[in-house]
Amino acid sequence: MASIDLKGVRKVYPGNVTAIHSVDLSIEDGELVVLVGPSGCGKSTLLRMIAGLETITDGTISIGADVVNNKEPAERDIAMVFQNYALYPHMSVRQNLEYGLKNRGTPREEIDRRVAEAARVLEIAPFLDRKPRQLSGGQRQRVAMGRAIVRQPKAFLFDEPLSNLDAKLRGQMRIEIRRLQRSLKTTSVYVTHDQLEAMTLADRLVVMNGGRIEQVGKPIELYDRPASLFVAGFIGSPPMNLLPVETLAAVAGATMPTLTPGADIVGIRPDQVVLGGGDGIALSGTVELIEPVGGESHLYVRVEGIEQALILVQQGRANVGEAERIDFVLPIQALHGFNRESGRRVE
Template sequence: MASIDISGVKKIYAGNVTAIHSLDLAIPDGELVVLVGPSGCGKSTLLRMIAGLEAITEGTISIDGTVVNTKEPAERDIAMVFQNYALYPHMTVRGNLEYGLKNRGTPRDEIDRRVTEAARILEIEPFLDRRPRQLSGGQRQRVAMGRAIVRQPKAFLFDEPLSNLDAKLRGQMRIEIKRLQRNLATTSVYVTHDQLEAMTLADRLVVMNGGRIEQVGKPLALYERPATLFVAGFIGSPPMNLIDVAYLRDKGVLALPDGTDLVGIRPDTIQLAPPEGPHITLNATVELYEPIGGESHLHMRLDGNGQLIVAAVPARTAVTEGAETALYVSTADLHPFNQETGRRTD
């Protein structure tokens, strides 16, 4: 196990295209950090620089206190799990698990011990004599993780490992990866564009945008107090509603910091009955009632400015499309932002 320290790291490609802008990030020993953001935000580039698959233009990356900028990937003592599994199709599962250890000259009895233990942890013992083509996508991904586990590396790097799986399998594998990381307590960096994956897996979440870090913190902390408009819109499904402060001035008790011109409202904080304490009242017309199981989403147009907003309400809420509805939001649930700076104002 080891800490990973990223200091002033920059990546510039040919043509003076900057993919990573002077980035700093400290990952403590044993932590699972998830890098999340839209396509092209730099998360995979950063992961590949940690792995040694991309050169660093500026700055340093240290693993276990040793600067690894000039070290080859094989010298960094990390194991990487890819989205395409990267298994050898002509080898059995056992052969895939053993391959890296054999190349390192690991003694036979130690190879057997590690393979047996990894197969037990991942529940792939029945598949050891099969070839990858005989396995399902989820089973292949377990084998790919097993190949990483037997290495006993200082850190695991995951590059969107679940993106090729269907929704049900992704949910199952998220649980497996979280359980595995907790049991092994190995420092892990996980890249995904899927915010549900990010929220459920991460000890700490790193939201990236345009090659920069927007915010770092516990997943729920980012959800409950986004530092920027980008994080407010990216984290959360449905995303946060953003309303012009001028529209809200006469809607109830509203005391906001100077410089606030946008107010964010999470869909799940909108209520259909007045809450206790200070609150604002909005009037809207329901355009679409969307039942999704445990809750329903109301897509509504605000009276007066016509903005479309979304409320997440309990399932079977008695609201009909076309109805005019009063909405209530506690002032404690308002998120003030400045549109020009893109940052929170409180």
């Protein structure tokens, strides 16, 4: 196991197209860090640079005490798990697990021990003599993870490994990956565009946007105190309500408090809006749409004078109907202030 350190890492493609802008990131030994962001934000490029599958233009990448800029992928002592499994179709599960170890000259007894242990941990022992085509998607992904585990590498790199699975399997595999990572204590970097995956898996979350890091921290820290408008709008489902202060002031009138100087955008999480009365900014509107999502309901409320519908979360079944008028309050302590020009949080 080893830490991973990126210092001033840049990636510029021909035509002066910058994919990664001077990234600094330190990943601790045994930590699971998730890179998350929209398509094209640079998260997969950054992962591939760590793996050695992409060259870097500037900066240094260290795995443990070694600078690996000029090392081939096979020399970096990392193991990757891909979304398409990358299994050899003509080999059995056992042969897929053994392949990398055989190439490295690992003794037969040690190969058998590691394969047996990985099969036990991943519960794939009954499938060792099957070919990949005879397995389900979830079973193939377990084999792909097993191939990484038997290597006993310094670090695991996961490139959207669950994107080919259905929702139920994704949930099961998230639990499996987190359990394995905690058990093995192997430094891991995980790329996904799915924020639920990111929030539930990560020790620390790295939100990327346009080849830059927007914010790094524990998932709940990013949810509670987003550092930028981008993070506020990206993290959370449903996303944070974001409103221009002047618009909110015009609609709220006398109930609008004085906000932090420099804040011209105000945000509030949908689950912190209070239905009915109470202390805060009092508003009323018409329920435009209700999304029942099991244990809670998402209400989209149209307020006159505000361009976009506001989203409210009500626990359990909605006790109002579509086209119904409702009153609600934005508690002052739940508001987040941002500066429109810089896009950053204002304290």
